[in-house]
Amino acid sequence: MSTAHHITFTDWLHDSQRAHGTLPANLIQTLMVTAEACRRIGAAIGQGALAGVLGAAGSENVQGEDQKKLDVIANDILLQLHSDGSHLAGMASEEMDDPFPVPHPGSSDAYLLLFDPLDGSSNIDINAPVGTIFSVLPAPAGCDARDASVFLQPGSAQVAAGYAIYGPSTQLIITLGHGVHAFTLDRYSGELILTQEHLALPAQTQEFAINMSNQRFWEAPVQTYVTDLLAGKTGPRAKDFNMRWVAAMVADVHRLLSRGGVFLYPLDSKMASKGGKLRLMYEANPMAWLVEQAGGQASTGHQRILDIMPTGLHQRVPVMLGARDEITELTRLHSA
Numbered sequence: 001m002s003t004a005h006h007i008t009f010t011d012w013l014h015d016s017q018r019a020h021g022t023l024p025a026n027l028i029q030t031l032m033v034t035a036e037a038c039r040r041i042g043a044a045i046g047q048g049a050l051a052g053v054l055g056a057a058g059s060e061n062v063q064g065e066d067q068k069k070l071d072v073i074a075n076d077i078l079l080q081l082h083s084d085g086s087h088l089a090g091m092a093s094e095e096m097d098d099p100f101p102v103p104h105p106g107s108s109d110a111y112l113l114l115f116d117p118l119d120g121s122s123n124i125d126i127n128a129p130v131g132t133i134f135s136v137l138p139a140p141a142g143c144d145a146r147d148a149s150v151f152l153q154p155g156s157a158q159v160a161a162g163y164a165i166y167g168p169s170t171q172l173i174i175t176l177g178h179g180v181h182a183f184t185l186d187r188y189s190g191e192l193i194l195t196q197e198h199l200a201l202p203a204q205t206q207e208f209a210i211n212m213s214n215q216r217f218w219e220a221p222v223q224t225y226v227t228d229l230l231a232g233k234t235g236p237r238a239k240d241f242n243m244r245w246v247a248a249m250v251a252d253v254h255r256l257l258s259r260g261g262v263f264l265y266p267l268d269s270k271m272a273s274k275g276g277k278l279r280l281m282y283e284a285n286p287m288a289w290l291v292e293q294a295g296g297q298a299s300t301g302h303q304r305i306l307d308i309m310p311t312g313l314h315q316r317v318p319v320m321l322g323a324r325d326e327i328t329e330l331t332r333l334h335s336a
């Protein structure tokens with residue numbers, strides 16, 4: 001229920017349907033269920049040690065990474081809530097080797113939901129921000145979601161993308177292709193309330209985000225780019241830069257959507273054989289669309305992320321995204 005000043009997520013979805021006529025019922029249902037899952041994940045995180053949800057799960061995911069208990073809990077919440085319904089044909093997760101077909105996909109306009117259920121989980125045990133990243137793709141009519149190939153669509157095919165960030169407040173940031181909009185969880189009512197419309201990313205910035213400890217492993221264009229930033233006023237950029245690194249993509253991207261910036265997780269020689277650190281389908285693609293919808297750019301250094309034709313469900317790519325002019329400079333350096 002929306003009041004004169006407060007528009008709930010549910011009402012915003014229906015308003016978007018009326019305004020753009022592009023929101024089929026199953027897509028609205030997909031987004032409402034995802035929002036509810038994020039609310040429950042945030043509640044579990046918020047209980048922290050009191051709920052016995054911190055620490056390692058004692059298992060590894062498909063990436064060979066040690067899972068946190070909350071990685072598994074968050075993944076289970078998304079699977080359970082979305083399994084009851086006919087809005088999805090299937091799901092894919094950072095935490096699962098194979099796709100998860102919905103037992104009884106219903107009508108023709110079902111969707112595919114991909115997610116990183118708990119991004120930045122290494123931050124969990126230090127009470128730092130973490131999040132859930134999601135991407136929605138159209139499900140080809142009659143597809144068998146046990147076949148990973150149905151998910152292998154370019155990021156430009158997304159019909160919705162967003163993330164929840166579990167920080168001092170819980171926020172849901174989303175795009176349906178008509179700008180980027182922010183909702184804040186009212187912890188008293190449980191409602192997600194529209195708090196910012198049309199987030200805009202300035203073309204220029206003085207703030208960059210990168211894990212500097214990898215510097216010696218970067219390729220030459222990124223070495224040159226970061227060296228120029230660090231040279232500040234005395235260097236070729238003729239201005240000083242600040243650096244931030246939260247080590248949760250959701251938090252670093254949220255910062256640049258909130259006040260500008262540029263984020264890089266470039267290829268480095270440690271990760272070169274894997275193709276990079278971040279996963280294309282459920283990290284790079286949704287974040288790239290959000291950034292482009294806010295007026296920024298998202299590139300591997302060599303190509304637009306949303307143009308990549310995926311070859312694997314857990315494919316990794318180098319990621320550079322944010323302020324338009326910074327990504328233009330990075331792509332110039334990569335083509336020099």
Ligand code: AFP
Binds near residue numbers: 123278
């Ligand atoms: P975890 O989910 O394993 O913490 O990884 C988070 C992440 O995939 C992404 O959210 C961060 O930007 C990046 O890794 C941080 O990587 P470093 O730990 O190498 O800085």
